[in-house]
Amino acid sequence: MTDNSLEYPAGLDQDFSLTVDAADAGKRLDAVLAAHLEALSRNRIQSLIKSGDVTVGGAKIVEPKYRVNEGDALTLTLPQAEDPEPKGEDIPVSVVFEDEHLIVVDKPAGLVVHPGAGNWTGTLVNALIHHCGDSLSGIGGVKRPGIVHRIDKDTSGLLVVAKTDQAHQGLAAQFADHGRTGPLERAYSALVWGAPSGLKGTINANLARSQANRQKIAVVKTSGRHAITHWQVKERFGNAEQPALASLLECRLETGRTHQIRVHMAHIGHPLIGDDDYGSGFKTKANRLDEPLKSLVNGFHRQALHAGLLAFEHPANGKTLHFESPYPDDFANLLSGLQKF
Template identity: 80%
Template sequence: MEPKHRVNEGWEIAITLPEPVDADPEAEAIPITVVFEDAHLIVVDKPAGLVVHPGAGNWTGTLVNALLHHCGDSLSGIGGVKRPGIVHRIDKDTSGLLVVAKSDEAHQGLAAQFADHGKTGPLERAYSALVWGAPQSLKGTINANLARSQANRQKIAVVKTSGRHAVTHWQVKERFGPAQDPSVAALVECRLETGRTHQIRVHMAHIGHPLIGDQDYGTGFKTKANRLPPHLKDRVERFSRQALHAGLLAFAHPVTGETLRFESPYPSDFNDLLSGFRHF
């Protein structure tokens, strides 16, 4: 039955409930790239395609399952049984840096920094995004509230009233296209002042520059690939995710106070796509 289907008086409706799922995620030997680790926290370079924590449709094979195998029982329990140590997330099909707490003290300290959004500390989060079109300005700020879309509850939308405060600062790093009109696409650095679900993807689409490969917020730009040179069109069509990489993460160590700063190189698929646009 469709969610909006009208129910008539006298109908009998049967509901089939799925079998209960064990709430405790199990350790799984999933390879992960560890950038930094000590007794209090671990920084990983997450590949695209890996879900951060268990949830509907992804009860196994997540980063949490991998961390349980790697760290044993040392992950912070503040996040709950399904999200031990998780203080922030990046989307399944976004690659890049993520910090996870191994002690409760670290979890509390990291959570406070992320809640503060770097206003009073060294927290930095920068993402590289390949977007359709090239913004006329070199940089700008998107200040637009976000909420669940009324049309599709699995998507996020910009809303004029209510919603959650969301701010993204962006800067054009490169523009791509023929010499006479380098406005087909652009490499943009996005820095988060807030951290909302799908924030960069929705904000960039909101200003008319959705991420290349974004199946949720950039489908209206699919026809643009048909205007590309054959070698580049092929690369774009083979790119199976949104072109977004969390390449910079900096924060104060929640126990020692030392400022830690990490950078992640582009993964091979992102680098291949970027190389194709550079050789337009």
């Protein structure tokens, strides 16, 4: 197949055309497009065909199994992406602090922070729109909460969210600085497999989207984004048979990249317990444990990561605010089981 314009945009918002060559002649229309457009799933392509967004030789084809011929000109017109307008939803929120400028919440594991693909509802943003109501004076002219940092869906812990433009700008500047010149602090508790050889260390390794799986992040050598994680051992767990089973670490971020702690810890050979994305190779370790720890580990269905400390300068009055969150029950139970090992 000859590609006439296949520098594919990340936004998926432009038309492109393909000309069928001999190698693809006789194949299904959806299969041909899927083979050359990795950014779109086969199901998504089939949906676009059925919606009349694909033409062959200028004629709309709405049947995915249509067989193409050599020389056919295929055109796919991607509809403009629609920006969702999050609505308030009555979702319980654990509020740690709130005033007219900002709100600090203790997010439970399982709650997505911001609406996005596959999660347009049921997010923390939906919950805050409902909770804050008219106290949201507007971020960028829209009454919405200002998200200045995020934690993964299955990570629990503290988040600060702006309610005004002034607060949003002030908080965003602090998080962009990562505490280098101000009081911003973020500390995470992590339960990891194994025991690092030292008591503390620093991981300095660039991160980028994995070429093998675009849903995952990977350490890269020559590109990606600068990422630094500082870790300190707080407790080690083991016995005579397995002296270095697991450890409780405190991790502090000098940068804030997607999945940073999870990828960095896996990179040094100590992935988080429960992390199926970056620690799946350690699943067999749980099967060698005795009860009840075996059941605790196998029943822990998220990465063992908790954002337990958050400190920052209030963007309106300049005071330093400091918050700590206790371990949620699932994390506390797993930690207790490891301590008894």
